[in-house]
Amino acid sequence: MPWYKKLHWQIIIGLILGLIWGLISTQAGWNQFTSDFIRPVGTIFVNLLQLIAIPLVLASLVVGVTKLNNLTQLSRMGGKTIGIYMVTTVCAITIGLVSVNLIQPGKALPEETRVELMESYQENVEEREQTAEQALQRGPLQPLVDIVPPNVVSAMSSNANMLQVVFIAILLGIGLIQIEKAKSRHLVNFFDGFNDVIIKIVDYIMLLAPYGVFALLAAVIIDLAGDDLSRAVDLLFALGWYSLAVLIGLFLHMNLVYFTLFKIFSTMTLRNFFRGIRPAMLLGFSTSSSAATLPVTMERVEKNLGVEEEVSSFVLPVGATINMDGTSLYQAVAAVFIAQAVGMDLSIAQQLTIVLTATLASIGTAGVPGAGIIMLVIVLNSVQVPVEGIALILGVDRILDMCRTAVNITGDAAVAVAVASTEGKLSDGRFDD
DSSP: OOGGGSHHHHHHHHHHHHHHHHHHHHHHTOHHHIIIIIHHHHHHHHHHHHHHHHHHHHHHHHHHHHHHOOHHHHHHHHHHHHHHHHHHHHHHHHHHHHHHHHHOGGGGSOHHHHHHHHHHTHHHHHHHHHHHHHHHTSOTTHHHHHHSOSOHHHHTTOGGGHHHHHHHHHHHHHHHHHSOHHHHHHHHHHHHHHHHHHHHHHHHHHTTHHHHHHHHHHHHHHHHHTTOHHHHHHHHHHTHHHHHHHHHHHHHIIIIIHHHHHHHHOOOOHHHHHHHHHHHHHHHHHHOOHHHHHHHHHHHHHHTTOBOHHHHHHHHHHHHHHOOHHHHHHHHHHHHHHHHHTTOOOOHHHHHHHHHHHHHHHHHTTTSTTHHHHHHHHHHHHTTOOGGGGGGTHHHHHHHHHHHHHHHHHHHHHHHHHHHHHTTOBOOOOOOO
């Protein structure tokens, strides 16, 4: 197959062309045209992915549980999944703290720029703070309460309720393996066939991927730059050291932590892993949504990496909701950066508090829209850093959100490989591009 017909190259070309179009649009005054006629293509693409996310998780997880035929194996797999997710999250936060303490980007931020940013984004900070206050008022066991929905329809009404869908699917699967096979066979066959249909729909949706990511990136550029490209360039330069600290941390986490994970739990090489998962990573980068990318992540993990369905259908939906390696690392860098910028020196004890709070917040606020910034408000409050300092980073948050979402998706896939290997559910992937 020629290189230009491979999906990941088509997505890369779409990203590059979207960047070029966005830059031309800001210079030529075409932003209104881009917003009216280009952006909707990206929105439709993301909506299509979100449309099939819940049906895919429900069908594949029911089929996966019924194939296990063993509740002990299911509980063991769940324990491994949550345990590894917690370990990788702590590693991500630690790497972020090391990166920001070595680079110290907050001390390089000019006073004039700091004041200007605080004034420009103050209104956005107040909105985020109000949402965070609502999250903080929840009881300590509220995340567990949120997993159990009052009814099936409400659980399936939003992709933000993915853990509820996982809970329903597991209950349904357990019920099916507890009754006679003669009675459960037809329902299991229905979900099996339904799952195959959804996978086929994913293949068709992916034909739109290059056009979707083109539109998404073009929209990001015009939102960032507006009608003045120089303003965006100045902003990127002002926050360059902060962005560099985040990106270095993300790079080190992906290469060090996941390499170690495979060395301990699997024989898969990091090169083959990235080769198999790269279309999902590129989509995560362009959509900034783990939930929207979930159907593609599941398909690539199963087909390219050889993870069997009963593992991927459990590990990946849970990870898309509670596993935020990239976001947690960003919390650590952002919190220390803001502290440095306002002249505060955080002690070792306060930075350990960041590790604990960011780890818990990654689970506790999973269902809240805009979870990244909301989590950051909670982390800042835990170490008495002024919440208003979030205004310093909002200007580049959209770009960094794309990067950390790609890492979030990569982390979900890496844990799926590790769990599948320990369960004997990992076969040779095809690396089909």
